[in-house]
Every structure is written in C-alpha cells, then in structure tokens.
Amino acid sequence: MNRVRNFCAGPCTLPVEVLAEVQDELLDYQGSGMSLIEMSHRSSDYDAVHSAALDRLRRTLEVPDEFEVLFLQGGALLQFAMVPMNLVPAGSSVGHVRSGAWGKAAHADAERVCSAYLAWDGTDHRFSRMPQPDEIEVRPGTRYVHVTSNETIEGIQLRSLPDLGVPLVVDISSDFLTQPIDWERVDLVYGGVQKNLGPAGLAVVVIRRSALEDCVAGLPSYLGYAGHAAAGSLLNTPPMFSIYVMEKMLRWIQDRGGLSGMAERATRRSNRIYDVIDSSSGFYTGPAQPQARSRTNLVFRLASPDLDGRFLAEARQSGLVNLKGHRSVGGMRASIYNAMPDEGVEELASFMRDFAGSAG
Numbered sequence: 140m141n142r143v144r145n146f147c148a149g150p151c152t153l154p155v156e157v158l159a160e161v162q163d164e165l166l167d168y169q170g171s172g173m174s175l176i177e178m179s180h181r182s183s184d185y186d187a188v189h190s191a192a193l194d195r196l197r198r199t200l201e202v203p204d205e206f207e208v209l210f211l212q213g214g215a216l217l218q219f220a221m222v223p224m225n226l227v228p229a230g231s232s233v234g235h236v237r238s239g240a241w242g243k244a245a246h247a248d249a250e251r252v253c254s255a256y257l258a259w260d261g262t263d264h265r266f267s268r269m270p271q272p273d274e275i276e277v278r279p280g281t282r283y284v285h286v287t288s289n290e291t292i293e294g295i296q297l298r299s300l301p302d303l304g305v306p307l308v309v310d311i312s313s314d315f316l317t318q319p320i321d322w323e324r325v326d327l328v329y330g331g332v333q334k335n336l337g338p339a340g341l342a343v344v345v346i347r348r349s350a351l352e353d354c355v356a357g358l359p360s361y362l363g364y365a366g367h368a369a370a371g372s373l374l375n376t377p378p379m380f381s382i383y384v385m386e387k388m389l390r391w392i393q394d395r396g397g398l399s400g401m402a403e404r405a406t407r408r409s410n411r412i413y414d415v416i417d418s419s420s421g422f423y424t425g426p427a428q429p430q431a432r433s434r435t436n437l438v439f440r441l442a443s444p445d446l447d448g449r450f451l452a453e454a455r456q457s458g459l460v461n462l463k464g465h466r467s468v469g470g471m472r473a474s475i476y477n478a479m480p481d482e483g484v485e486e487l488a489s490f491m492r493d494f495a496g497s498a499g
C-alpha cells in the first residue's frame with residue numbers, strides 16, 4: 140500500500156483505520172451475509188447505524204437539546220435554496236454576507252427564492268478578510284443573516300460568530316467539527332460532510348426546534364425540513380454509505396478528543412504551515428489577512444507563478460498531492476481537514492521549506 144498525502148479541498152482524505160474497517164465489513168456486515176449498502180434502509184441493521192450516526196453527530200458537535208439534526212442529500216448547495224424556502228415567510232427578508240465564492244453563491248440562490256440583500260460585501264477587499272460585526276448591515280424585517288464560517292476557496296475564516304441581534308444561518312461545510320459553534324446565535328447550521336467527516340453524498344442540517352415549528356408550510360415533500368424531522372431523516376432512501384462511514388469517522392473523532400481535540404489539531408497544524416510561510420522571507424505569501432487565515436484551507440502563492448508547475452511536480456514526487464489552488468484564485472491551497480495525519484502536515488512543512496531553499 141502506498142498512500143499519498145491528499146490535500147484535496149473535498150472530497151478528501153479519510154483515516155486509514157476507518158477505511159480498513161469499511162473494507163473489513165464490506166462483504167459481510169456483522170454476520171448478515173451482505174454489506175450494509177445492500178440492505179433496506181428500513182432494516183434493523185441499518186436503523187442501528189442511522190440512529191448511532193444521528194446520536195454521535197449530536198454529541199460530537201455538542202448540539203444543544205433545542206436543536207434537531209437532519210441528514211439530507213443535495214449537498215450544501217441545495218441548502219442555499221432550501222434554507223430560505225423554509226425559514227423566510229412572505230414579507231421578511233434575509234441578509235447575506237458575501238465573504239467569498241461560497242458566500243456569493245449562497246446569496247445568489249437565496250435571491251432566487253426570497254427577498255435577499257447584501258449585508259456585507261468583501262469583493263472590494265478581494266475576499267482577504269471577514270467582516271467586523273459592526274460592518275454588517277441588518278435591515279428591519281430581517282429573518283436571519285447568512286454567513287459562511289470558512290471560505291474554502293479564498294482561505295478565510297470567521298473566528299467567532301457575530302452578535303447581530305437577529306439569528307444567524309451558518310454554512311460550516313469546510314470547517315465542520317474544527318471549531319465550536321456559538322449555538323445561542325444561530326437558528327440553523329449546515330454543511331456537506333465530504334471534507335471533515337466522511338464521503339460525499341450527505342449534508343447535515345442542525346435547526347433550532349422553534350425555527351422548525353415556524354417553517355413555511357406546503358413545500359414539496361423533499362424540500363420541507365418538517366417532513367424530514369418527523370421521519371427521523373428517513374423520509375426517503377438516505378445516502379446510507381455516507382452515513383455509515385461518517386458514523387465511523389465520528390467515532391474516530393471522539394477517540395481523539397472530540398470537538399476540542401479537532402479544534403486544537405486545526406490550530407496547531409495550520410500554524411505549522413503558516414509559520415513556514417511567514418519565515419520564508421517573502422518566498423511564500425498568503426492573500427488572507429493574518430487574523431482571518433483559515434485553519435482548514437491554507438491558500439498561498441509562490442514568489443513567481445512560473446514556479447507553480449515545478450512546485451506541484453516535486454510535491455507529487457514527495458507523495459503530496461492536490462495542492463493546486465482553485466482556478467479563480469491561483470497559487471496553492473493545502474486543505475488540512477480532520478483526517479489528515481500530523482505526519483502529512485510535517486512532510487508538507489519540510490517540503491515547502493526545502494523548496495523555498497532550492498528555488499528561492
């Protein structure tokens with residue numbers, strides 16, 4: 140076996156221990172004579188996995204009792220529309236923080252289904268920082284303000300959720316389970332799981348029960364949160380494989396200190412790489428302002444874009460892959476999610492230092 144260090148922005152690396160367990164159970168799940176993904180989603184074997192995953196997600200993310208956890212399909216992208224469809228009654232509006240490419244996309248979809256205004260726009264700052272709370276405009280009649288806690292493409296992150304006097308809706312897709320959530324400030328958080336806690340195919344929505352009760356009625360069945368909540372996220376056939384693997388991944392996270400363990404890992408590991416950048420005498424530069432630097436998506440540029448090809452090729456030879464930045468930003472991006480082993484981060488740090496030494 141020759142596994143690489145995979146810095147992909149998502150889907151991304153999963154722990155070898157989790158993959159090995161899946162492999163081990165694939166042909167015969169706990170003596171049933173079939174794999175879990177061949178079973179009915181109404182079977183008792185699957186039901187046990189489903190309930191355990193819901194329970195583990197709640198405990199690991201430290202979700203208070205007044206919130207409901209839902210497992211949905213359609214990725215985080217569907218939530219860009221589903222959240223306003225459910226939460227915004229006629230006559231209300233929503234404010235959107237356009238902090239980067241994903242915040243921009245969330246606003247664009249919300250505009251298609253409700254009255255949505257820009258509460259803050261980071262375009263002029265080239266998405267290099269997050270807003271201060273007093274820069275965010277909250278208009279009368281605002282149902283919620285939508286923020287993206289971590290902009291995956293630009294590599295900037297909110298360190299804490301702002302108190303705006305109205306509830307927040309937070310897209311936590313790319314820093315899911317890497318920093319605590321201030322639940323008092325939110326009505327809903329959502330994220331795809333394919334970065335920090337499992338394979339693609341599953342989105343998690345955590346919604347305040349009072350907001351659930353007030354959801355807009357009469358939506359088509361899949362689009363209404365209330366139906367999913369009433370059915371325990373078994374309204375229709377769920378993405379069983381993703382839920383099954385995520386349950387194992389959540390166990391892996393719990394064994395490593397849970398949310399606080401993952402938060403400590405994310406801080407320590409991102410600092411390791413930012414230290415290399417900051418001590419490279421300008422060979423590496425990061426477009427994000429230091430106080431907004433993401434702990435999961437580390438975006439940096441080399442002294443010259445002419446060196447990009449060589450950097451990527453030599454990184455590949457060293458077993459470090461998927462470091463190319465998003466095409467809209469250029470440069471490099473190292474996505475360091477929960478499952479990345481510490482050794483992978485150490486290898487990246489020493490590769491970057493050696494490369495700067497030889498090419499700088």
Ligand SMILES: Cc1ncc(COP(=O)(O)O)c(C=O)c1O
Nearest residue numbers: 214215216241291310312313331
């Ligand atoms: C912050 C953020 N929001 C939304 C999305 C879209 O997620 P999905 O592909 O699960 O629809 C992504 C995907 O990378 C993301 O990083």
